[in-house]
Amino acid sequence: MPHYKLIYFNMRGRAEIIRYLFAYLDIQYEDHRISQDDWPTVKQTVPFGKIPILEVDGVPLHQSLAIGRFLAREAGLAGKTELEQCQVDAIIDTLDDFMSRFPWAEKKKDIKDQMFNELLTHDAPSLLQDLDLYLGKKDWFVGNSVTWADFYWDICSTTLLVLKNDLLDKHPKLVALRKNVQSIPVISDWIKQRPETRM
Known part of the structure; x- marks a missing residue:
């Protein structure tokens, strides 16, 4: 090992x-x-x-x-087929694109607060709507079992909820996905x- x-x-x-x-x-x-x-x-x-x-x-x-x-x-969490692997990567890259837009290293508090507020109130809702539609009635983002895309959603959403605790109030399916991940022993x-x- x-x-x-x-x-x-x-x-x-x-x-x-x-x-x-x-x-x-x-x-x-x-x-x-x-x-x-x-x-x-x-x-x-x-x-x-x-x-x-x-x-x-x-x-x-x-x-x-x-x-x-x-x-x-x-x-075994990358996707079961090459097609699934591409779908998994696409979800991860979509989440990472959004999280990377936050000015984490910005030193000026007023500028940082303004940019965070803009992203959380104006940009996050459309991303969440798209993720909700993509998830549909499935338990997991891709295929019929957990992938690391689901892990990444749980990690990113945990941070987003620290920043805005009501962010997922209109997205019970995305909340359920978090619970699915967090219930893995x-x-x-x-x-x-x-x-x-x-x-």
Whole structure:
């Protein structure tokens, strides 16, 4: 079994999809959480100066979604066919496109608040409507069993609900999908034991 070391901040953020997949696979890994104070030093040592990084027997892998695809294939969560894999990737990329629009690193509070408010009140409703329609009457986004797209929805929506707690009030099917993911025993266990962080 390879030795896995995940390097990220003490937050869910972009590393949480990797942690979900490790939980699902029941694979032990080093969850190395660095402080913001240590980041300037660490930044000089990692590929492209960005985290998360997953070291596999010392080999550094970067880009959270590339790492996610790597682990999802191992977990059987990437989609059962090539067509399903494309559908899964499309949902993940759609969610990631939206989450990446938030100015997480903006230092000026008034600008940051204005941009967050704009995204949550004007842009999020159309995304949620599209996701709702895509899900339809199914239990999962793609096919008839869970994929890592469902995991990513749970992770992204958890953050969105921190920012706006009534965001899913008009979308009971998307809430039900969250519950489906969180009721998977290994995911439920991880959620209970993970460090409490706002994001």
